[in-house]
Amino acid sequence: MNTFIDNRISYRYLVLIFVVSFFVRSATFYFFGQYQERYWQADSMDYHLSATCMAHGTGMHRFDTQKPIFWRTPGYPFYLSLFYRIFGLDSPQFSANEPAQKVALWVQIFLSSFIPLLIFFLALMLTRLTSLSFIAAWIFVFHPGFILSSGFLLTEALAMLFFLGFLLCYYYALDWWFEFEYERSWSIVAIACAAFCLGIFTWMRPNGEFIALLSVIIVAMSRAAWSRKSMQIIVFLLCFFGVIGPWYIRNYQLTGHWFFCPMSGPYLMAFSAPKILRRLTNEKLEDCLKYIFMQAKAMTDEQEVINRALGSSCVICQELYCMDVALPWIKKYPFYFLSDWTMEVIKTTFDLYSYQLVSIAKNCYKWDPVEEILTQKLADCLYREKIPLLMRLVSWFEMVYMIFLWIGLLCGSVIFICYPWHKRMQLPTIFRLLNGLWVKLSLMIGGLLIMTGGFGYARLRMPAEPLLVILSLTFWFWVFKKQHFNSFEMKAD
Numbered sequence: 435m436n437t438f439i440d441n442r443i444s445y446r447y448l449v450l451i452f453v454v455s456f457f458v459r460s461a462t463f464y465f466f467g468q469y470q471e472r473y474w475q476a477d478s479m480d481y482h483l484s485a486t487c488m489a490h491g492t493g494m495h496r497f498d499t500q501k502p503i504f505w506r507t508p509g510y511p512f513y514l515s516l517f518y519r520i521f522g523l524d525s526p527q528f529s530a531n532e533p534a535q536k537v538a539l540w541v542q543i544f545l546s547s548f549i550p551l552l553i554f555f556l557a558l559m560l561t562r563l564t565s566l567s568f569i570a571a572w573i574f575v576f577h578p579g580f581i582l583s584s585g586f587l588l589t590e591a592l593a594m595l596f597f598l599g600f601l602l603c604y605y606y607a608l609d610w611w612f613e614f615e616y617e618r619s620w621s622i623v624a625i626a627c628a629a630f631c632l633g634i635f636t637w638m639r640p641n642g643e644f645i646a647l648l649s650v651i652i653v654a655m656s657r658a659a660w661s662r663k664s665m666q667i668i669v670f671l672l673c674f675f676g677v678i679g680p681w682y683i684r685n686y687q688l689t690g691h692w693f694f695c696p697m698s699g700p701y702l703m704a705f706s707a708p709k710i711l712r713r714l715t716n717e718k719l720e721d722c723l724k725y726i727f728m729q730a731k732a733m734t735d736e737q738e739v740i741n742r743a744l745g746s747s748c749v750i751c752q753e754l755y756c757m758d759v760a761l762p763w764i765k766k767y768p769f770y771f772l773s774d775w776t777m778e779v780i781k782t783t784f785d786l787y788s789y790q791l792v793s794i795a796k797n798c799y800k801w802d803p804v805e806e807i808l809t810q811k812l813a814d815c816l817y818r819e820k821i822p823l824l825m826r827l828v829s830w831f832e833m834v835y836m837i838f839l840w841i842g843l844l845c846g847s848v849i850f851i852c853y854p855w856h857k858r859m860q861l862p863t864i865f866r867l868l869n870g871l872w873v874k875l876s877l878m879i880g881g882l883l884i885m886t887g888g889f890g891y892a893r894l895r896m897p898a899e900p901l902l903v904i905l906s907l908t909f910w911f912w913v914f915k916k917q918h919f920n921s922f923e924m925k926a927d
Contacts, residue, residue, distance in 0.1 A: 438691035447568065448551055450787050455575045456547035459584045461542055467585035472533055472794055473539060476566075476802045478587040479528060482535075484511030486526045489518035497526075502688050504751045507681065507695050509637030510589040514538055539585055546584040546591040550574040552598040553900045557907075560605060560871060565628030565915075573903055578832050579787030579892060579901075586790075589638040590896050595899050596635040601878075607666060609658040610874045622669055625653075629670045633677025640695035641885055645897075646674050648881035652874065658660060690748045703730060705778070705888040707763040708804075710770045719804050730759045773888035781808040782890035783883055786815050786836070788829040789892065795821040802889065842906030846872065849909065868908060875901045 467473050483496075484506050490497040494508050514535075520535035554571035556565060574580055581665040585589040609622035632649070636642025650667050658666070673680075678694055686692050708722035715722065733755045741748060758764040764771045785808060792814045812818075815829035854861055879898045 451550050451571050451575060452547055455550050456544060459543045459547055459581055462581050463585040464708065468536060470529060473585055473587050475586050475588050480506050481510050481514055481587060482528050484508065485514035485518055486523060488512060488813055489523045502749055504685065504696055505753055507637055507640050510592065513592065526554050531740055531776050535587060539587065542591050543667035545595060549580060549594055549598065555898060556598060557904045559602065560786050560904060561908060563911065566911050570903050570907055578828055579896060582787060582790055590893060593635050593638040594896060596631045599631035600635060603631060608653065608874065609656050611657045611870050621663065625666045625670050628671045629673035630677055633674050638677050639696060644885050652877050669732065688749045689751045691754060692781035694754035696751055699753050699760060702760035702764065702890045703756040706774060707760040709774045710763045710767045713770055715827060723804060726759060733758060750870050778887040778890035779883055780887040782894050784808060785811060785890065786829060786832050787892040788832045789815050791825040791828060792821055795825060839902060839906045842909040843902060846905055846909030866909045872905060875905055
């Protein structure tokens with residue numbers, strides 16, 4: 435079947451979704467988030483620093499010391515620098531550039547208001563159910579995490595536009611097992627577009643490199659012939675690295691090392707290695723972190739001495755040596771590492787986006803703490819921390835949403851993954867179709883969540899959130915609107 439099963443789309447309804455989405459985000463920003471002390475988040479200063487360098491004409495080099503910046507990629511700073519150039523940059527101080535920042539955020543709010551529409555088309559392509567797709571879109575019109583991110587000076591809002599573009603093109607091209615039949619005559623073009631969108635996403639969110647690897651693995655697991663899969667993988671990798679390749683070349687020319695963003699090293703050094711050391715010494719986590727940082731500094735100082743002695747022109751990238759410090763601890767105590775990593779993945783999975791409101795109320799939003807405990811964060815959101823009533827209501831609203839989301843996901847996993855495989859797929863067509871949908875989305879969701887294990891929090895779950903909602907809704911539709919599924923007139927491929 436070459437068309438959607440239920441394609442009676444009211445385009446006026448889509449316009450309404452966008453208008454309401456923009457209104458909700460605009461109202462939230464105007465009445466709550468427009469103050470610097472609220473849209474300034476933990477990573478905002480880094481993006482501001484990089485943007486001021488670009489506006490000064492030094493690119494991703496500090497304008498004061500001319501030292502290159504490696505720890506941030508230039509995607510979001512480039513966006514912010516456009517507004518700094520328009521408004522003029524009289525001072526590099528964050529607080530001195532409020533007009534440019536606010537206009538950048540208003541444009542960001544407008545663009546991010548399209549996210550519910552992209553989720554509508556993604557859900558429609560995956561499920562062929564217009565009503566389910568509209569519900570998914572409306573969920574993200576009012577989703578606290580997506581509303582808040584649109585008004586923060588952070589990468590997530592803009593990056594999600596490109597990530598959803600990646601998902602749309604990628605799943606169109608993917609020929610999965612037990613799937614809806616439709617013609618994929620443009621699959622190579624679609625996989626190239628998916629790689630392009632993921633490449634742009636990676637310029638803002640460097641974990642796109644790991645998503646690219648995950649995507650290749652999923653393509654290799656698909657049911658298409660190996661000749662077709664090989665072509666898709668080659669095209670995907672060529673297009674992806676064609677987009678991000680210039681930054682590899684820039685970093686190699688400066689340091690003599692091939693890398694895109696070296697933040698995996700500081701990530702492991704700050705959030706994994708100190709916890710291992712704490713288990714071994716029973717010292718405070720802060721003291722363990724200081725000790726690990728001293729090791730990294732000693733290593734970079736030693737390399738600088740060597741470079742000067744050799745007359746090398748290579749720049750020292752301190753973040754690369756963070757990996758050299760963290761890996762020996764991880765290799766020596768892998769079970770400690772895996773245990774801590776798993777706990778952080780669980781925190782990412784079940785954390786509330788509304789905790790960002792608690793952080794603002796506690797005035798601790800400009801930095802990431804060394805460690806956070808999931809149960810304590812939930813308690814702070816729901817009852818323990820003294821926050822305004824509206825923040826409390828938003829937290830409880832999100833908690834109810836999470837309960838329904840995870841009931842749908844857990845029950846759906848049993849019905850659409852475990853049960854069909856237990857019966858060896860000797861089931862009606864619709865079960866096999868839904869099994870294919872659940873498996874291919876679960877692989878992507880699992881990979882997206884697992885890669886957040888260093889320091890888990892809800893904001894890192896955003897790329898997986900649309901897929902989680904779509905799967906959960908298929909279960910609730912199965913429970914309450916089973917006739918939508920039983921009316922499908924199709925066969926599995």
